[in-house]
Amino acid sequence: MTDSFPSALTGPSSKERKYDRQLRLWAASGQQALEESRVLLVNSDGPIDKQKTTVSGVVGVETLKNLVLPGIGGFTIVDPASVTESDLGVNFFLEEQSLGKSRAEETCRLLKELNPDVEGTFSTTPIAELLQDTKFLPAFRLVLVSGPVKCSSLDLLCNASRELGIPVLYTHSVGFYSTFSLQLPAEFPIVETHPDPETTQDLRLANPWPELLEAGARVRDLDTLDDHQHGHVPYVLLLLHYLEQWKETHEGNVPSNYKEKTEFREMVRAGARTNNPEGGEENFDEAVAAVLKSLNPFSLRSNIREVFEMEECQKLRADSASFWVIASAVNAFYQMHRVLPLPGSLPDMKAQSADYISLQNIYKSKARKDLEEVTETVRRIEGSFGAKRSPIPEKEIEVFCKNAAHIKLIRGRNIPRIDRDVTVQSSVRMALGIPESLAPISIAFQILDAVVDQLQETGSTVASIDDNETWDKQTQRIIGVLKAEDPEYVDEEVEEQIKNATQELRRTKAGELHNISSLTGGLVAQEALKVLTRQYVPLDNTCIFDGVKSRSEMHRL
Amino acid sequence: MSTATVDSSVRWKHLYGVLSTPGPFSDEDWVPGPETITALESSKILVIGAGGLGCEILKNLALSGFKDIHVIDMDTIDISNLNRQFLFRQADIGKPKAEVAAAFVEKRVKGVKITPYVGKIQDKDEDYYMQFKIVVCGLDSIEARRWINSTLIGMVDPEDPESLKPLIDGGTEGFKGQARVILPTLSSCIECQLDMHAPRPAVPLCTIATIPRQPQHCIEWAHQIAWQEHRKDEPFDSDNMDHTSWIYQQALERAKKFHIHGVTFQMTQGVVKNIIPAIASTNAVIAAATTSEALKIVTSCNPYLENYMMYAGEEGVYTYTFEAEKKPDCPVCGNLARTLSVDPDSTLEAFIESLGERAEAQLKKPSMRTEEKTLYQRFPPQLEEQTRSNLKLKLRDLIEDGQEIAVSDPAYIIDFRFRLVFNK
Numbered sequence: 017m018t019d020s021f022p023s024a025l026t027g028p029s030s031k032e033r034k035y036d037r038q039l040r041l042w043a044a045s046g047q048q049a050l051e052e053s054r055v056l057l058v059n060s061d062g063p064i065d066k067q068k069t070t071v072s073g074v075v076g077v078e079t080l081k082n083l084v085l086p087g088i089g090g091f092t093i094v095d096p097a098s099v100t101e102s103d104l105g106v107n108f109f110l111e112e113q114s115l116g117k118s119r120a121e122e123t124c125r126l127l128k129e130l131n132p133d134v135e136g137t138f139s140t141t142p143i144a145e146l147l148q149d150t151k152f153l154p155a156f157r158l159v160l161v162s163g164p165v166k167c168s169s170l171d172l173l174c175n176a177s178r179e180l181g182i183p184v185l186y187t188h189s190v191g192f193y194s195t196f197s198l199q200l201p202a203e204f205p206i207v208e209t210h211p212d213p214e215t216t217q218d219l220r221l222a223n224p225w226p227e228l229l230e231a232g233a234r235v236r237d238l239d240t241l242d243d244h245q246h247g248h249v250p251y252v253l254l255l256l257h258y259l260e261q262w263k264e265t266h267e268g269n270v271p272s273n274y275k276e277k278t279e280f281r282e283m284v285r286a287g288a289r290t291n292n293p294e295g296g297e298e299n300f301d302e303a304v305a306a307v308l309k310s311l312n313p314f315s316l317r318s319n320i321r322e323v324f325e326m327e328e329c330q331k332l333r334a335d336s337a338s339f340w341v342i343a344s345a346v347n348a349f350y351q352m353h354r355v356l357p358l359p360g361s362l363p364d365m366k367a368q369s370a371d372y373i374s375l376q377n378i379y380k381s382k383a384r385k386d387l388e389e390v391t392e393t394v395r396r397i398e399g400s401f402g403a404k405r406s407p408i409p410e411k412e413i414e415v416f417c418k419n420a421a422h423i424k425l426i427r428g429r430n431i432p433r434i435d436r437d438v439t440v441q442s443s444v445r446m447a448l449g450i451p452e453s454l455a456p457i458s459i460a461f462q463i464l465d466a467v468v469d470q471l472q473e474t475g476s477t478v479a480s481i482d483d484n485e486t487w488d489k490q491t492q493r494i495i496g497v498l499k500a501e502d503p504e505y506v507d508e509e510v511e512e513q514i515k516n517a518t519q520e521l522r523r524t525k526a527g528e529l530h531n532i533s534s535l536t537g538g539l540v541a542q543e544a545l546k547v548l549t550r551q552y553v554p555l556d557n558t559c560i561f562d563g564v565k566s567r568s569e570m571h572r573l
Numbered sequence: 574m575s576t577a578t579v580d581s582s583v584r585w586k587h588l589y590g591v592l593s594t595p596g597p598f599s600d601e602d603w604v605p606g607p608e609t610i611t612a613l614e615s616s617k618i619l620v621i622g623a624g625g626l627g628c629e630i631l632k633n634l635a636l637s638g639f640k641d642i643h644v645i646d647m648d649t650i651d652i653s654n655l656n657r658q659f660l661f662r663q664a665d666i667g668k669p670k671a672e673v674a675a676a677f678v679e680k681r682v683k684g685v686k687i688t689p690y691v692g693k694i695q696d697k698d699e700d701y702y703m704q705f706k707i708v709v710c711g712l713d714s715i716e717a718r719r720w721i722n723s724t725l726i727g728m729v730d731p732e733d734p735e736s737l738k739p740l741i742d743g744g745t746e747g748f749k750g751q752a753r754v755i756l757p758t759l760s761s762c763i764e765c766q767l768d769m770h771a772p773r774p775a776v777p778l779c780t781i782a783t784i785p786r787q788p789q790h791c792i793e794w795a796h797q798i799a800w801q802e803h804r805k806d807e808p809f810d811s812d813n814m815d816h817t818s819w820i821y822q823q824a825l826e827r828a829k830k831f832h833i834h835g836v837t838f839q840m841t842q843g844v845v846k847n848i849i850p851a852i853a854s855t856n857a858v859i860a861a862a863t864t865s866e867a868l869k870i871v872t873s874c875n876p877y878l879e880n881y882m883m884y885a886g887e888e889g890v891y892t893y894t895f896e897a898e899k900k901p902d903c904p905v906c907g908n909l910a911r912t913l914s915v916d917p918d919s920t921l922e923a924f925i926e927s928l929g930e931r932a933e934a935q936l937k938k939p940s941m942r943t944e945e946k947t948l949y950q951r952f953p954p955q956l957e958e959q960t961r962s963n964l965k966l967k968l969r970d971l972i973e974d975g976q977e978i979a980v981s982d983p984a985y986i987i988d989f990r991f992r993l994v995f996n997k
Contacts (some may be wrong), residue, residue, distance in 0.1 A: 027814055027838055036653045040843065040850040041747050072587070082854040085656055104683075105584040108632050111681060130659050191591060192865075192875060210887060248784070364787050369831045372786040521596045527587030531637035531865040534629065534675035538857030542748065542886045545854065552748065553888040563865055564598050566752070566878040568892040 036422055040084050042557075046549035048210075051133075053078070053088050053157040053548045058143045058173065059095040059120070060208060061165040064526075065471045065481045071096045072528045073380040074107050075189040076162035077123050078537025081109070083544055084127050090135035090472030091127070092177050093157070095120035097249055106530050124225060137171045144169045147176055154180055158544055161462075162467040163188040164526075174199060176430055183547050186431045187473055187540055188461045191524040192563035193517070194536035195461050197573070198555050203328065205339045208551040209414055215309075219462050221255055222270045222313040225358075227378050232256025238287065249377050250367040251303035255310065258284050260305075270311055281307040289291075294467050299366040314355045322351070323425050332397060341408060342416045342437045343423075345393035349386065357417040359384035404570055432573035434462040440573045445505040454560040454569040456510065459494060460517035464526060466490040482525045491518055520564065534561045588638050588881045591874045603873050604611075613638045613937070616706040617872045620644040621694055621721060623670040625851050626711025626743050628660045629860030634709075635682040637868045638676055642678075643688045643705070645697070646671040657853035687797075694721055695802060699728050702738065705872060709863050710742040711856075713849060715770060716984050717936065718742060722755065723764035723987045729758045741866050743859040744770075748849040748886040753897070754860035754870070754878045757906070760898040764905035771932035786826055788835040792844040795823035811846040820845055847936050858884055910977045910990035917969035917995040921949060926966055928980070936982040936989065951983075 033217065041045060057080055059073035073095060080091055099114040104357055107123070114122040128136040139146060143165075146152050153159075153176050160174065170186070177184045178199065185565055187196040210289065228508055229549035235249055235257045249257075259270055262280055271280040281304055316324075322330060324347040328340045341344035349357055360383025362376045391413050398405045415422070432440040447455035467490050478486050490495060495514065499506045506514075546554040556573045582589060592609045599605075618639050620630050623646035634642050638673075648670050650661045660677040661670070671689035679687050690697075694717055702708070703723060712718055722740060730736040740755040742763065755762050780786070781793045800809050800820065810816050821841040828836045842848060860884060869877040878894070885891045902909040912931060915924060940950045946949045948963055948971055950956040963971060972978065974995040979988045 027818060028842075030652065032839070033652045034655050036656075036839070036842070037848065037851040038656055039839070041846065041852065054833070071811060078857065081659060082852075082857055085659055089654070101580065102586045103582045106587055106636060108681060112683060129662070131655075132663070148782075277581060292851030367784070368786045369833075372784075373832050376786075484587055501812040506582060519597045522598050524587040524590040527590060529587060529591065530867060531633050531861045535858050535865065536634055536859065538854045538859075539890055541854035541857070542890070545852075552886075555889045559890045564596075564875045565894065566866070566882045566892075567894045568884075570889050570891070570892055 027352075042545075042549045042551050046551050047087065048072050049094065049549045050087055050179070050545070051089050054155055055083060055088055055158045055160060055548075056153075056156040057091060057093045057095075057160045057162070058165065058169075059093055059123070059162045059274075060097045061143055061169045062096055064164060064468050066339055066479045067481075069301075069481050069526070070100075071164065072103060072106050073119070073123075073162040073532075074099075074528045074533040074541065075158055075187050075194065075536050076529060077107060077109050077127065077335055077546065078125075078534045079160055079187070079540045081130065082538060083543030084130045084134045084136075086545065087131060087133050088548065091124075092136045092143070093120045093124050093127075093136070094146060095123070095138070096140050096142050102527070106528055106533070107124060110531070130377065130513070142169070144172055147172055153182065154176065156182060157548060158182065160185045160540070160544070161186045161200070164465050166472055167465070167469050178202075178428075178430075183428075184431065185540055185543060187534040187536060188370045189528050189536045190461070190464065190521050190526055190568070191529055192532055193457050193460070193521060194532055194538065194561045195558065196540050196543075196555075197431050198547070199431050199557070200426055200547070200554070202428050204426045204428055204547075204554075205323065205343075205422045206426070206550055206553060207282060207339070207419050209419065209422045210552050211362075215364075216422060217310070217361075217363055218379055219252060219306075219362075220314065220355070220358065221252070221259065221309050221310050223355055224256065225382055228255070231375060231378055232260065237441070241291065243292060246298045247292075247299060248366060248368045248371065250371055251299050251306060251365050252362070252375060254284065254287070254303040255306065258287065258313075269312070271307075272313075274308075277308055277311060281309070289334070303342055316350065316356070317421055319422070319424050320356070320420060323423060326425070329413055332401075334401040335363070338408040338412060339416075341397055342390070342392055342404075342413055345390045345413075346396060346416065346420055348393050349390050356420045357390055358383045359418045360384070361418075365463070371384070383417070387414055388412040390417055424553055426554065426556050428489050428573070432558060433464065433465075434459065434494060438501075441498060441501065443571065445502065448498075448505050448510050452564050454567065455571065456513040456517040457562055458558065458560050458571065458573075459498070459514050460521050463487070463490050463494050463514075463518055464521060466494060482522065487518065487522065529563075535563070537560060579588060585638060588987065592638075594871055596875060598875055600876075605874070609872050609874070610638070613868070613872050614640045615635075616645065617641045618702055618867065618871075619702070619705040619708045620711065621688075621708065621717070622646055622711040622713075623674040624654065624711065624713065625657045625853075625856040626656045626745065626860045626863075627670070628674055628855050628904050630711050630743075630864055631678045631687065631708055632682075633861055633864035634867065635678050635685040635687070637864060639867075639871075640684060641688075642675075643690065644671050644675055645659060645690045645692065646674075646693055647693050648808060657851055659853065659855055691901045699724070701859060702728060703736065705738060707867050708738055708740050709867055710740065711792070711860060711863070712742075712744070715767075715772075718744075718763050719767075719905075720985060722757075723985060724753075724831055726757040726762060727986070740962040741863045741870075743863040745855045745859050747852070748855055749884065750859035751881065751883045752859050752866065752878070753881045754866050755798040755880065759899075762903060762906045764777050764818055765900040765903040765907075766881075766897050767935060768932040771929060772935060775930060785827065785831055785833060788824070788833055788837075788840060789844055789930060791824040791828040791831070791833060791836055792820065792841050794827055795820045795841075796845050799823045799827075810846075811842075817845060855884075855886065858886075892979060896990050905987060910992040912994055914996055915968055915995050917974070919968050920964065921966055921968060921971060922964035925964070926947065934980075934989070934991070937984070939980045939982050941978050941980045946980065948972075969995070 057076045059076040060071045063070050097119045099117055099119045109123045109126040118140050122138050124136045124138040181201040184199040235253045271277045285304050288297045290296055323343050329343045342418050360379050362379045369415050440514055447453050467486050543555050546552045558573045561568045574626045593605045594757050623644050649667055650665045660674045665673050669691040671691050675687035675689040725738050743752045781790055785791050821838050824836045844860050869875050879896050881897045882894045901907045902911040928939050940946045947960055949960045977992050981988050
């Protein structure tokens with residue numbers, strides 16, 4: 017095989033060198049997904065008051081910076097605003113010469129400088145107009161919106177995106193506070209969740225398959241081994257060996273509760289030889305340490321059970337996404353064997369090279385066999401739909417099987433609007449009851465949106481976003497909404513917290529601070545990367561950042 | 574357009590808003606307005622590191638109203654920096670980071686002065702550090718952090734409040750990071766928190782030498798053993814592609830012999846350079862967290878972080894903000910010796926080696942003495958020769974249970990005091 021031993025002369029390509037530090041997080045597959053993605057940034061939607069205050073959109077530009085650098089395919093900035101003096105005090109992707117020019121064009125130009133591999137375009141047409149062309153939105157994999165924007169525009173955008181299954185990130189950054197919400201498609205499955213390998217090993221010691229059992233049985237008489245051999249029996253085999261002994265005196269059962277496991281652990285510990293200079297054996301130490309976490313019989317975690325029970329998994333259609341086809345095949349595997357396909361990885365452990373490799377091969381070949389079985393089922397399902405489906409690549413099935421236990425399904429939620437949605441209201445009320453909760457900040461932002469909505473109403477005579485009367489009116493209205501169902505949750509203290517949060521917001525007259533927008537741009541980009549690569553686990557669904565106290569919180573609203 | 578025509582109150586209206594308006598969380602005694610703005614604009618601030626965090630920090634400080642910024646970095650720009658160090662372009666590869674970064678931000682943000690220094694932080698003395706109001710660190714090296722930490726703590730004169738330089742430190746790895754505020758001698762310092770940043774455990778030498786099981790073991794073998802055997806006259810340079818290729822080739826052959834799969838060039842580079850994954854977005858979060866604290870400390874417009882925020886982004890957005898404790902046995906800011914439990918039967922040599930890996934010490938080239946005698950001294954050579962024989966002796970033959978030793982290391986100015994307690 018030439019590809020497993022390539023010549024040392026073929027070092028990494030210049031692209032691999034440029035992206036080296038990130039490829040170590042999401043690999044070539046994640047990078048490819050990024051490069052195939054085009055991102056839309058709606059960075060303002062016209063003036064928000066009669067004094068022509070416009071959202072600065074720094075958080076949007078900073079988010080894009082963090083996506084252009086790792087190499088998304090392209091981006092489009094929609095922003096009807098022109099560059100003002102105060103933009104220059106807060107936005108790094110503008111320069112003196114940008115004054116008076118289109119902000120979309122200038123930020124696009126300076127962002128493109130960051131990475132020649134990324135294509136960037138801009139538009140000064142308001143988003144509502146652009147959406148009239150039904151071919152506009154489907155070109156994008158993700159939509160970023162810098163709030164506050166007109167309620168009507170946000171609705172249009174969110175509804176259209178939902179229909180097309182395009183995720184939306186709606187962001188606010190004002191003064192020392194920020195918040196953002198992620199609207200995902202109704203079902204958003206993630207296969208490569210990257211759980212911590214230390215805590216997620218699947219060794220199947222309580223459910224061994226015949227080949228593994230056989231390997232354990234070969235370690236028959238530990239006493240006959242010399243010290244070197246004895247100190248190098250892989251701990252997996254040690255545990256299997258002692259489990260067989262245990263079963264003999266426990267009616268064939270493995271230790272099941274804490275007491276039994278502790279007892280079993282002592283039995284393993286007693287097997288170690290201590291008459292050596294080290295006073296013990298590393299392999300036995302490893303075995304002892306693994307007892308509590310490695311002897312649990314296989315059980316299906318709720319995240320994957322939920323996937324199996326979904327209607328999409330139960331009732332496949334000719335046009336079902338490949339995720340559901342594989343999920344259905346893995347479910348069939350589970351129904352048959354009551355375990356998931358083996359991931360096949362083996363942690364490092366004290367052992368002779370050859371012994372370790374042969375044990376590793378037992379895990380690998382079982383994983384391969386399980387994969388073959390699942391693949392067969394997938395092909396049978398595909399066959400049942402005739403020529404309507406093209407075969408799912410083997411690699412995709414393999415990745416699914418390797419990660420099956422940790423697959424996660426997020427059910428998309430809408431961008432929360434407190435004054436419209438009673439479930440949002442009740443979630444916020446619950447959050448308010450938690451001490452130190454950041455929910456008052458999220459309410460303050462909802463009040464800001466309401467203020468903007470009021471200023472946009474036809475016939476509104478209010479001139480400025482900083483109008484006290486409008487703020488008081490909307491604050492009272494939103495507090496009223498929260499109290500309507502159950503006044504108990506919004507006592508005087510909570511009301512005070514909400515008022516403090518709005519007061520803090522208003523110190524910049526709804527304007528952005530660069531630091532907080534940059535920080536938030538980092539957080540939002542992080543979520544964007546997870547959504548685009550479909551790796552790691554994205555936010556569900558709202559994050560609040562408090563720059564006064566340097567804290568953040570996640571809320572499902 | 575010349576700077577003279579810039580109307581600051583318009584350009585900086587958002588920032589001036591928070592500096593001119595009391596907030597619900599700002600101190601009651603705080604005086605917002607021109608005085609605060611002047612205090613900010615006249616504060617000299619030092620940024621250590623012009624890499625992933627440093628680029629962000631410089632941008633953030635410039636757009637937070639700081640006008641007099643200094644930056645230190647000894648490195649030059651590499652192609653692998655371009656995925657996050659956004660002040661650098663392809664054409665800048667090979668140039669010093671501090672200079673390119675400073676020039677870029679100065680050009681983009683009118684009215685800010687950024688003074689670069691290309692070199693090591695250890696080149697500078699207390700007089701140099703004394704001129705700054707605040708020091709912000711964006712480093713990937715624990716060693717440099719510990720050095721600046723102990724230097725700033727050593728500079729504190731209780732009679733002179735100006736001698737206390739707040740240290741704001743940021744660090745990232747992949748999707749994770751942390752930001753912390755240190756008030757030298759007053760709050761928990763980098764050294765107090767050393768065990769929260771334990772080094773990755775090293776693979777035992779016998780595994781590398783005789784029983785490799787993982788592709789990384791084969792690479793370590795090529796790196797630590799094969800290179801010594803075949804090319805010991807040439808110092809190994811992890812930035813030299815030919816050197817890394819040679820290691821890769823050797824590792825591949827060893828892997829083949831032991832039927833181990835998975836040695837790749839990328840992995841080889843990762844092992845020999847000890848590469849830490851890094852992305853723009855994490856750096857953006859942590860850098861802005863540090864500069865936000867700098868702004869708050871200098872202007873008092875809001876309370877600053879006391880004193881540690883950790884961030885993890887793999888699963889949603891997770892932060893944990895808490896107050897790390899000042900440790901009375903901190904070798905740098907405390908006055909008690911730190912207790913280390915040791916095996917009395919291990920040799921001095923084994924103990925010295927273990928100090929490199931123990932989370933609470935992390936000293937790679939220690940020399941040590943008790944109050945009465947020198948146990949081991951690396952320099953000068955005569956002393957090394959005199960004390961070398963101690964290396965083979967057991968600890969119980971050199972010191973008493975519970976005895977205090979002073980450890981020095983060329984990487985640090987100060988001595989570390991440890992109390993060695995024998996394992997029972």
